[in-house]
Amino acid sequence: MKAVYPIATRCIDCHLCEIACIIEHSQTKSPVSAHFLEGLQFNWQLSRGYADPAEAKAAVRPSPLSRCRVSANSFRFISTMCRHCEVAECVLACKNGALYRDASGRVLVNEKKCIGCWMCIMACSYGAITRNIDRQNVPGVAGNGVNHHCDLCPNRRTPACVYVCPTQALAYEER
Amino acid sequence: MEYVIVGNSFAGMFAVEAIRSVDRDGRIILIGDETERLYSRALIHEYLGGLIDESLIYLRDDAFYDRMQVTLLAGRRAEKLLPDDHALVVDGETIGYDKLLLAVGGAPFVPPGIDGLEKFKDSVFTFTRLSDARLLSELVKGREKIVVLGAGLIGMQAADAFVHLGKDVTVVELADHVLPLALDELAAQLVQEEMELANVTFHTSDSVARLNGKAGKLKSLTLQSGKEIPADLFVIAIGVRPNIGWLKDTGLIVDRGIVVDEHMRTSLDDIYAAGDCAQGLELISGSRIVLATIPIASEQGMIAGLNMAGQAAEYQGGIPLNALQFGRLQIISYGYVKERKGQEVISVFNESQSAYKKIVLEDNRIAGALFVRAIDRAGLFRYLIEEKVDVSPFKNVLLSDDFGPAALPTTIRDEMFTTRRSRIHRPALQTVSPA
Numbered sequence: 001m002k003a004v005y006p007i008a009t010r011c012i013d014c015h016l017c018e019i020a021c022i023i024e025h026s027q028t029k030s031p032v033s034a035h036f037l038e039g040l041q042f043n044w045q046l047s048r049g050y051a052d053p054a055e056a057k058a059a060v061r062p063s064p065l066s067r068c069r070v071s072a073n074s075f076r077f078i079s080t081m082c083r084h085c086e087v088a089e090c091v092l093a094c095k096n097g098a099l100y101r102d103a104s105g106r107v108l109v110n111e112k113k114c115i116g117c118w119m120c121i122m123a124c125s126y127g128a129i130t131r132n133i134d135r136q137n138v139p140g141v142a143g144n145g146v147n148h149h150c151d152l153c154p155n156r157r158t159p160a161c162v163y164v165c166p167t168q169a170l171a172y173e174e175r
Numbered sequence: 176m177e178y179v180i181v182g183n184s185f186a187g188m189f190a191v192e193a194i195r196s197v198d199r200d201g202r203i204i205l206i207g208d209e210t211e212r213l214y215s216r217a218l219i220h221e222y223l224g225g226l227i228d229e230s231l232i233y234l235r236d237d238a239f240y241d242r243m244q245v246t247l248l249a250g251r252r253a254e255k256l257l258p259d260d261h262a263l264v265v266d267g268e269t270i271g272y273d274k275l276l277l278a279v280g281g282a283p284f285v286p287p288g289i290d291g292l293e294k295f296k297d298s299v300f301t302f303t304r305l306s307d308a309r310l311l312s313e314l315v316k317g318r319e320k321i322v323v324l325g326a327g328l329i330g331m332q333a334a335d336a337f338v339h340l341g342k343d344v345t346v347v348e349l350a351d352h353v354l355p356l357a358l359d360e361l362a363a364q365l366v367q368e369e370m371e372l373a374n375v376t377f378h379t380s381d382s383v384a385r386l387n388g389k390a391g392k393l394k395s396l397t398l399q400s401g402k403e404i405p406a407d408l409f410v411i412a413i414g415v416r417p418n419i420g421w422l423k424d425t426g427l428i429v430d431r432g433i434v435v436d437e438h439m440r441t442s443l444d445d446i447y448a449a450g451d452c453a454q455g456l457e458l459i460s461g462s463r464i465v466l467a468t469i470p471i472a473s474e475q476g477m478i479a480g481l482n483m484a485g486q487a488a489e490y491q492g493g494i495p496l497n498a499l500q501f502g503r504l505q506i507i508s509y510g511y512v513k514e515r516k517g518q519e520v521i522s523v524f525n526e527s528q529s530a531y532k533k534i535v536l537e538d539n540r541i542a543g544a545l546f547v548r549a550i551d552r553a554g555l556f557r558y559l560i561e562e563k564v565d566v567s568p569f570k571n572v573l574l575s576d577d578f579g580p581a582a583l584p585t586t587i588r589d590e591m592f593t594t595r596r597s598r599i600h601r602p603a604l605q606t607v608s609p610a
Contacts, residue, residue, distance in 0.1 A: 006592055008581075048576065051530035051548035052503065071579030073572060078581050080592055089554075092189070092477070093470035093498075096215045097234040115218070115231055118550060122498040122507045123470050125561070126591060127552030127579065140226040140339065142503045175595040 001105035002174050003084050004068075004150065004159055010169035011070070011077040017161035017170060018042065018066035018079075024153055024160035025067070040065065054133045054143035065132060067150040068161050068170075079161065079170060082107065082128040082150035090147075093123035099147065106152050111135055114146040124149075176201035178483055179263060179270060181253045182278030183207025184216060185469055186450030186476030188234060190276050191243050193480030201484070203245045204272075206265055210250040211305050213239065216280075217469060219308040220329075224336035232305070253279070256425045258443045273445065274483040277422075277433060278476060280451040281415035281467055286324075291386030298393035299386070299409045302333050315408065319343055322396055322406040324383050326353035328499060330412035331370070335501060338373045345376040345404055347383055347396075349413075357497045359512050362547050365529055369502035378402065383409075417452040417465055430454055432465040437489045439479035447483055449475035456492035458561055459510050459542055466493050494560055498550075504529065507553040510543035510560055511535065518542060523574045525549075532574045539567040552579060558591060 019031065019042050026034040034040045039062075041047075047063040050056035056063055068081035088107045091099045098113035099120060115138050121129045132148035153159040162172040178194055178201055180187045187205060194203060213234040221227045240247045248265065255264040262271045283301035285292070292299055298318075300311060315321070321337045323330045326348035337344045346353070352363035353370075367377055381400045386409065388394040396406045417432035428434045428442035432454035439447045439455070450472035457464045471493045481488040497508045514520045514535045522533035528548060534556075535543035540563050544556040555578070559566060564587060566573060572582045580588050 003595070008585075008588065008592075049528075051525070051528045052505070069579070071581035072577065073579070073581035076581045078579075078588065078592070080580050083592075083595070086595065087477075089470065089557075092473035095217045095469060096231055113231060115221070115227060117217075117498060117500070118505060118507065119469065119498045121550055121553055122496055122509075123557065124554040125558035127555040129554070130551065137231065138221065138227050140224075141500060143505060175593075 001084065002172055003152065004081055004162055005083075005171045005173065005175060006078050006080055007169050007171060008076070008078040010167040011079060012167055012169075013070060013072050013077040014166065015042075015044075015070050016164050016166060017068050018064060018070060020160040020164035021066040021068050021150075022064060024156065025065070052143045053131050054145070057133060063130075065130075065134070065148065067130075067148060069128075069130070079165075080126060080128060081161070082124075083126060084150075084152065089123040089125060090120035090129065090149075093119040095119055106154075107149075108151055109147040109149070111146050112137065116141065116144040116146055120147050120149075176484075177271060177273045178203045178276070179206070179272035179274070180204070180276040180278060181206045181263070182276070182280060182450065182452075183209060183213060183247070183249065184278065184280060184450070185234070185472040186278035186280075186453075186479070187276065188213055189473045189476035190278065190449065190480035190483070191245055193477045194484045195243050197481065197484040197486055199244070203243070204248060204270060205240070205245050206248045206251055206253055206263075206270075208250065208252040209304060209306065212237065212247075212249070214305055216303065216305075219302070219305055220332035220336040222305070223302075223308040223312050223333075224339035226336075226339060254421060256422055256427070256446075258425055258427070258446065261445065275446045276439075276476075276479050276483060277441070277446065277448040277452060278450045278472075278479075279418040282418045283411065284414045284416050285411055286382075286413060289383055289386065291388075295386045295388055295391065295393040295409070297391065298388075298407060299411065301411050302329065303415065311410075315340060315342065318408040320405045321345070321408045321410065322347065322383070322404060323410045323412055324348075325411065325413035326350070326377070326379070327356060327412065327414060328354065328497070329415070330410070331366075331501060332499075333410050333412055334370065334375055338370075338375060343374070345378065345406070346370075347378045347381055347398060349380070349382050351380045353377065353379070354499075356495075357499065357508050357512075358506070359514075359533065359545060361524065361533075362506065362508075362512075362531060362545055365531065365547060366501050366504055366506075369504050372502065376404075378404070415451065415467060417454075419452060430463070434463060435475075435490075437491075438482045438487070439475055439490060440482070447479040449479040455490060458492040458494050458563075466495055468496060470496065491561075494557070496557065504547055505550050506545070506547050507550045508543075508545045509553075509556055510541065512543040512545040514543070521570070521574060534573055536566070536570075539565045539570070541566060549576075555579070
């Protein structure tokens with residue numbers, strides 16, 4: 001099965017992969033309306049200092065909802081995302097079976113079922129899962145949200161991050 | 176091939192899926208002593224507290240057993256194991272097996288020496304099953320003062336459920352702080368304060384000595400310290416022990432749980448064990464211990480199933496891991512977070528955010544990691560612990576807000592992100608979950 005693999009030596013920390021991901025998963029599919037009409041946010045600096053994304057959002061400083069994430073350290077950069085592991089640690093840890101593998105081999109989350117217990121965040125050795133607090137199935141729990149991770153862009157032939165990367169630092173292939 | 180699995184929860188479920196990924200023809204019999212179909216034992220507290228809809232607690236859909244061609248014997252209890260005959264006695268009926276998986280989990284431990292447990296038995300409960308949750312949700316309507324014995328994960332979650340039901344809750348714990356196995360003193364203090372905001376009362380370094388009341392009605396409890404506290408419902412949640420009493424005198428080697436090797440095999444031929452009843456390899460200590468958590472049970476069940484079906488899959492070992500939340504405090508912990516002599520600690524505490532990160536190091540390898548509220552990317556630490564990575568080259572950035580894959584040495588970063596990793600030799604089929 002094809003998945004997205006980073007080529008770290010080519011990454012220049014431009015964050016276009018994150019922006020493309022957010023736009024691809026938005027409703028309006030355009031950067032300007034995604035930001036102004038849907039309220040989607042692209043800049044990680046805005047929510048810095050907030051440990052809880054729900055509190056960041058309440059302070060009108062929401063974190064970006066990208067499914068890939070650029071990591072930077074001392075001029076070394078890399079964008080990482082879910083690898084749709086053959087044996088998925090998240091699926092083995094999920095408290096109620098909301099995480100599953102579909103017929104194509106992708107590891108996906110049933111967003112209506114996820115209770116936001118974050119066992120998957122604990123379990124994913126690649127740090128590929130984030131908290132989407134724009135959806136909650138357990139409103140009685142503070143900061144509740146659902147699992148958020150790469151879904152390999154089901155409506156595209158090539159994932160948006162791979163397509164947009166200006167240095168071809170992301171590869172979509174079988175390994 | 177006759178596969179028999181005793182235990183209708185996580186380990187048994189993943190074993191079924193693993194067997195079917197390799198063998199669509201063998202017969203599978205799944206025996207469970209509960210009548211409900213596959214549900215998540217971890218969610219019975221949320222269910223009791225009215226926080227989640229019942230539909231969210233079921234692990235698979237109604238058609239799961241049919242789809243997997245499993246003969247389900249629900250509400251039936253396995254009473255005796257006859258290893259020489261390759262058979263099990265289930266409610267008087269003898270069932271033969273070619274391969275047997277014991278995924279029988281744990282049973283709640285009731286401490287001896289509490290005076291009055293029998294006299295007030297209508298007010299004393301353990302809380303590990305969905306049937307307990309249903310019973311308690313009816314019973315609790317007429318009760319106000321709930322006392323929970325045990326501030327481990329089950330006790331604290333039970334207390335939380337009763338808080339959501341608007342009850343007056345007190346928790347009594349033997350250790351000197353709550354969640355003594357999962358948290359350190361600082362994190363435990365944060366959790367206790369959070370629960371105290373919801374009016375929960377705590378008595379730590381204490382225990383319950385006696386139940387008091389009149390005419391079978393519970394009125395109060397006397398603690399070991401001498402204090403008397405009002406109570407009309409008493410929930411015992413001091414721990415769960417592997418359900419292995421019924422396996423005595425079978426020749427099965429047991430310690431705290433059923434001892435298993437890297438193929439989840441027990442000491443008896445064609446018998447495997449997985450989950451909360453099994454004692455498998457723990458990577459940090461290098462010894463075999465019972466790790467009663469969902470990811471371990473699921474993985475062990477999957478590996479057992481593959482081996483039963485003839486695949487040589489190996490269990491690499493596990494570590495203690497927990498993800499929990501009380502009030503606003505989301506917490507993830509790995510390994511052993513209370514430092515011992517000779518271990519190094521690095522930590523950062525942002526008091527205004529109640530955000531706490533702590534790493535315990537031994538010889539530059541992570542032996543424990545604890546995250547309170549700052550849980551983003553915590554899973555990277557699972558990799559570092561399980562792969563026994565020497566973190567000295569990047570120790571100074573481990574706790575930074577920006578810690579991520581870019582901070583890892585190139586060889587490790589590439590090992591993690593450029594290969595198609597599989598934790599066992601052959602992948603198991605994981606089911607399509609209908610929405």
